[in-house]
Amino acid sequence: MSKCHNYDLKPAKWDTSQEQQKQRLALTTSQPGENGIIRGRYPIEKLKISPMFVVRVLAIALAIRFTLNTLMWLAIFKETFQPVLCNKEVPVSSREGYCGPCPNNWICHRNNCYQFFNEEKTWNQSQASCLSQNSSLLKIYSKEEQDFLKLVKSYHWMGLVQIPANGSWQWEDGSSLSYNQLTLVEIPKGSCAVYGSSFKAYTEDCANLNTYICMKRAV
Template sequence: MADFQTTPWRLICGILAVMCLVLMAALGILLKNSFPKQSIRPTSSPVGTTEPQEDAGCCYCQEKWIGYQCNCYFISNEIKTWTESREFCASQNSRLLQVQNKDELNFTNSLMYLYWIGLFYSEEHGAWLWEDGSALSQDLFSFSQTMDTGKCVTYFRSRKLLSESCVKKNRYICKKQLI
């Protein structure tokens, strides 16, 4: 008689254990999906892609673009001159990277190459300017005094800038502001 009474309890315990495992798995999946990934997946070209991609909480970026802080970024694998890079970004309704604040560069820590950004030396103004004509804020970067004038700027992880001839070929970063 004792064996007969414990059988329903074993069945109930087994069902509860399975339910507990299913709930734990569901919780794990929900937690994984609730925190956006900020990994960089360099790609060759976003041309021809129109599928929306949600990489950050407030923005939808097309495929092969990275969403971060309500902006979309394209990290190229192709090498181009500064002008060619600028033209490519413009063809994608974006610009070469223009940094607004120090936190914006947190997603670039794993970059392995030099990348053109939208910064160049304007001889007319005697200053470093962004592509849109605005001046570089000196507190964004540890800007070296030895930067050559008459050149364009490449970016490397850890907020390092290098001036290079604008006709040299490098990878590039495009930025599309969504808000």
């Protein structure tokens, strides 16, 4: 007698776990294409940019901008404030830019030496202090030659006094005040002058106390 064998004819099931592993392997081994896009067998995915990377790029950009702004302002400041502290000789051939030598800590500008003293004295005491340093009180030669004085603030004794005999104004060296040197604002009971700013001088009592400016020609 022949035996009858029963066979299971149900359709075989596909192992989905193995297929998923193959899909992941295909995506992992795919190479990046143009614009950082990974191209595989499945939908395209874009590379994610880290937030820290963005922060670092912004920080570097801000640092570069700050540096450029600082350099720009330094250049503007250097051109605006021409007077410098100097004590070095420059060849006489370059007479336009010649400066010095001047005593230490004096301001040298266009072959003149200036010193601003913060101590307050009468006009006569200020004159004596300048003479002790082989200099005189401030004198305005020309607005072009002493252009940096227009930036001066506050009031300082200068070497300008009124002659009682005729009421005229003269410098310490005996030369008369010229109208194009500065503007003199006269106040009653004042026979000495203080320098203000923008080439303006004001008359004042010589016995009052003020700071003063000494000046001398550089050798």
